[in-house]
Amino acid sequence: xxxxxxxxGRIGIGSLEQLGRGHLLLLHMLAGISALFTRPRLLVNQLYxxxxxxxxxxxxxxxxxxxxxxxxxxxxxxxxxxxxxxxVMVAASLVxxxxxxxxxLLFAGRAGSALxxxxxxxxxxxxxxxxxxxxxxxxxxxxxxxFLAGFIAMPMLAxxxxxxxxxxxxxxxxxxxxxxxxxxxxxxxxxxxxxxxVLNGVIKSLVFxxxxxxIALFQGYNAVPTSEGVSRATTRTVVHSSFAVLxxxxxxxxxxxxx
Amino acid sequence: xxxxxxxxxxxNLRFYRGERAIFDGIDIxxxxxxxxxxxxxxxxxxxxxxxxxxxxxRPTSGTIHVDGEQVDRLGIRxxxxxxxxxxxxxxxxxxxxxIPVFENVAYPIREHTGLPESLIRKLVLLKLEAVxxxxxxxxxPHELSGGMARRVALARAIALDPMMIMYDEPFTGxxxxxxxxxxxxxxxxxDASRLTSIVVSHxxxxxxxxxxxxxxxxxxxxxxxxxxxxxxxxxxEWTAQFMNGLxxxxxxxxxxxxGLEQDLLGVA
Numbered sequence: 001x002x003x004x005x006x007x008x009g010r011i012g013i014g015s016l017e018q019l020g021r022g023h024l025l026l027l028h029m030l031a032g033i034s035a036l037f038t039r040p041r042l043l044v045n046q047l048y049x050x051x052x053x054x055x056x057x058x059x060x061x062x063x064x065x066x067x068x069x070x071x072x073x074x075x076x077x078x079x080x081x082x083x084x085x086x087x088v089m090v091a092a093s094l095v096x097x098x099x100x101x102x103x104x105l106l107f108a109g110r111a112g113s114a115l116x117x118x119x120x121x122x123x124x125x126x127x128x129x130x131x132x133x134x135x136x137x138x139x140x141x142x143x144x145x146x147f148l149a150g151f152i153a154m155p156m157l158a159x160x161x162x163x164x165x166x167x168x169x170x171x172x173x174x175x176x177x178x179x180x181x182x183x184x185x186x187x188x189x190x191x192x193x194x195x196x197x198v199l200n201g202v203i204k205s206l207v208f209x210x211x212x213x214x215i216a217l218f219q220g221y222n223a224v225p226t227s228e229g230v231s232r233a234t235t236r237t238v239v240h241s242s243f244a245v246l247x248x249x250x251x252x253x254x255x256x257x258x259x
Numbered sequence: 260x261x262x263x264x265x266x267x268x269x270x271n272l273r274f275y276r277g278e279r280a281i282f283d284g285i286d287i288x289x290x291x292x293x294x295x296x297x298x299x300x301x302x303x304x305x306x307x308x309x310x311x312x313x314x315x316x317r318p319t320s321g322t323i324h325v326d327g328e329q330v331d332r333l334g335i336r337x338x339x340x341x342x343x344x345x346x347x348x349x350x351x352x353x354x355x356x357x358i359p360v361f362e363n364v365a366y367p368i369r370e371h372t373g374l375p376e377s378l379i380r381k382l383v384l385l386k387l388e389a390v391x392x393x394x395x396x397x398x399x400p401h402e403l404s405g406g407m408a409r410r411v412a413l414a415r416a417i418a419l420d421p422m423m424i425m426y427d428e429p430f431t432g433x434x435x436x437x438x439x440x441x442x443x444x445x446x447x448x449x450d451a452s453r454l455t456s457i458v459v460s461h462x463x464x465x466x467x468x469x470x471x472x473x474x475x476x477x478x479x480x481x482x483x484x485x486x487x488x489x490x491x492x493x494x495x496e497w498t499a500q501f502m503n504g505l506x507x508x509x510x511x512x513x514x515x516x517x518g519l520e521q522d523l524l525g526v527a
Contacts, residue, residue: 130353133313133346134367134415135339141370 032140042145051153062161066168087188090169095201099162104208108241112216116237119220120230154209200256272321283479294456296470305459346416346424352408354400361396386414406437423455430462
């Protein structure tokens with residue numbers, strides 16, 4: 001009994017220690033942002049590898065999710081004779097929820113895991129120590145540009161996901177199932193609000209970008225510098241990011257859309 | 260207290276990892292302009308010692324002075340200023356894997372100086388020439404052999420003309436030719452650039468060949484120190500076992516274990 005209590009205490013202290021280290025790293029990364037203004041090239045390079053290289057998976061996923069929404073929405077709405085509102089349903093689902101959430105989950109799987117593996121391997125191969133001994137702060141030079149790139153890239157990727165999703169829904173609803181073209185767009189234009197829907201979706205994706213990139217970089221920086229350690233850290237990035245995104249989505253949705 | 264002839268002066272250094280003492284009160288002086296070898300069996304904390312000198316780790320107690328500055332008391336800004344005058348050659352080379360050889364050597368110059376590109380090019384080529392790899396400037400790190408990677412790392416370590424270089428196991432895993440090249444380079448660079456070199460190694464022959472002075476550490480203590488010849492002919496059984504690579508001696512061949520009979524037959 002006592003032994004289990006000790007073990008529980010140890011896990012608790014370990015978790016708090018990790019949380020503290022994570023927040024310290026976040027503070028150091030935020031403090032390094034100003035230095036990026038003198039070296040924008042570092043940010044541009046990371047925007048390419050974190051953002052541009054994620055476009056393909058986001059674009060394909062967004063299109064297919066929109067197409068499925070078009071199909072499912074049509075079958076349900078047509079039972080009530082309301083298939084003309086398909087555009088609203090597809091756009092609201094994407095902009096409010098699926099765009100930010102699915103993009104964040106895909107981002108954690110593609111860019112987040114890549115960031116963790118890259119930083120973890122840099123640690124394992126002493127590249128981060130090497131930078132420190134060259135009097136170069138690895139957090140400022142390596143981690144901060146990646147952090148900012150993730151934060152900037154996520155809302156753009158989410159916007160792309162939603163836009164292509166709407167196009168997918170349009171293709172299925174209007175192109176294949178015969179929903180009226182004008183009704184699809186005009187209903188969407190009338191019912192989707194710039195602030196309530198679009199802006200809230202953007203805020204969600206900014207929060208998810210912040211959290212997912214932070215988790216990925218912390219896991220890499222904190223990884224045990226062995227192949228097994230990096231592998232575990234990469235897995236933790238995907239698991240922790242997914243939990244964080246889904247949990248935060250519930251909280252944000254309750255705050256944004258609750259009465 | 261601090262010997263003026265020493266660039267690095269370590270006094271009563273204690274360093275613990277959890278309950279385990281890595282160093283338990285050691286004193287080391289690294290003389291200026293010389294090659295000093297720190298030797299000892301694997302796992303005795305030789306790399307840890309370099310990290311302590313470089314300020315990457317803080318001692319549990321004791322002091323480390325480098326060029327008159329107490330490393331463990333320096334703030335981050337002063338520590339980075341001091342590190343600009345130190346070079347370190349990591350066992351793996353620690354080259355940045357996403358940029359070519361030229362950019363790796365240019366990295367510290369670009370970071371810390373505002374030199375024009377044409378001058379950076381000349382400096383980098385001169386540093387690469389010093390290690391014999393001017394022709395490899397466009398190769399990526401994954402295209403280099405282990406020995407070449409260490410030579411590129413050496414060119415990067417001397418890029419800012421430091422006052423001292425720390426070598427972490429420079430000879431490990433090298434073929435005889437690469438080993439010979441590295442031995443020659445370390446000595447030549449030290450003498451030509453009036454550097455101070457600290458070579459951490461357990462390769463007795465190579466380290467003794469280039470070192471002016473040797474420290475042997477084991478179990479958290481300095482076992483013996485002196486000139487290479489004196490160490491080779493040491494009366495200490497421990498030193499003789501280490502320097503001559505004998506399988507058994509004060510450091511037993513067998514890891515502590517219960518009796519063989521007890522283990523095999525289960526006799527209590």
